[in-house]
Amino acid sequence: MTGDPQTAYVHPVEERLRMQFVRSLDGDGAAYNVFLRDLATHLRGYLRRRLPNLHDDVEDVLQEVLLAIHRSRHTYRRDEPLTAWVHAIVRYKMVDFLRAHARHEALHDPLDDAPDLFAQASIEPAEARRDLGKLLDELPERQKLPILHVKIEGRSIAEVAQLTGLSEPAVKIGVHRGLKALALKIRGERS
């Protein structure tokens, strides 16, 4: 390597993720999709290492982190390293989870755990323990429907708009509000 030791080394993953994320900040949904998938793979491994005794909860925490990243997009400055930003969010959500987990455990008789002893499944990627779909059901129709259409049928915004008779911006707003409400529900579960 002949590189100048003064130039900071940028990890190829950081470089790739950052480029996709910055494009998503300009509204590129496809780049955002690629970014989130890529990031989720890395975070899943990271969380599994960090929560060795709580593998069943990894997918839950991961989903929370993704929602947290989504809601915080406007706090990322494009010239800053993405890793530091993501890492701080992951750590925040992980501490939050562990705090709630400790409180939850303290409330339960340890004997209660016995029937769950063999219930641990580890098919990859693990099923989330908390069913976001159930939380979604609790939302009002206008917040739930756009998400359900995109989610279950994998339709594009244009198709959902045609199907529901809503305008495209209205469908987008529906998804946006639905996601916000969903994040609030998760937080409500925790406190």
Place this chain on the structure above:
Amino acid sequence: MRTDTLIAVLAVDARPVNPRSFERRLACALGAALGGALVLLLFGYGVRADLLQLAATPIFWAKLALPLTLACAALLATARLARPGVTVGRAWTGLAIPAVLVWIAALVMLWLAPGDARVALVLGRTWRTCSLNIALLSLPGLIAILVALRSLAPTRLPLTGAMAGLLAGAIGALAYCLRCQEPAVPFWATWYLLGMAIPTAVGALLGRRVLHW
């Protein structure tokens, strides 16, 4: 819901992010804090009648400089704390310097003053109300700044709350300068700093609960 599906839904919500959205939210909160403190001052206390003459004296501007510099440093610290993965760094020094300088000046003045005048220099005529008035004037700002922070992403909640409180307190003190009649440095080195410390403590205590996201 599987994570893949969640990602698909999130990707649909990939709206363009205004690069100035972060600054704009803080600027709005700052405007509300200043406006709120000034409105409270004008209608609750009123401005001093001799404000214009007072503005010609250097001590008035020195007094104004204390909350002004603290507000700048607290704003910098708050803005950095509101973004994940950003360290506060040198902003801490910016917070310490004005307070230390004012304290040095106050101690020198007390040292030079004759023994029987020292108590009067510290207590002035309004020591009973000064700190509480500053805390009261900072209230609209504290609310506005905490609301703005809730839409950002602080990860060190009590600390962020404290800095929000200090920023609000400094803005409250800034407004109170238009009312305050105390010229002595030892007076405001004590009661102004105490007045700003009240919202700082309130912010630190509220932080974890209010700023949680």
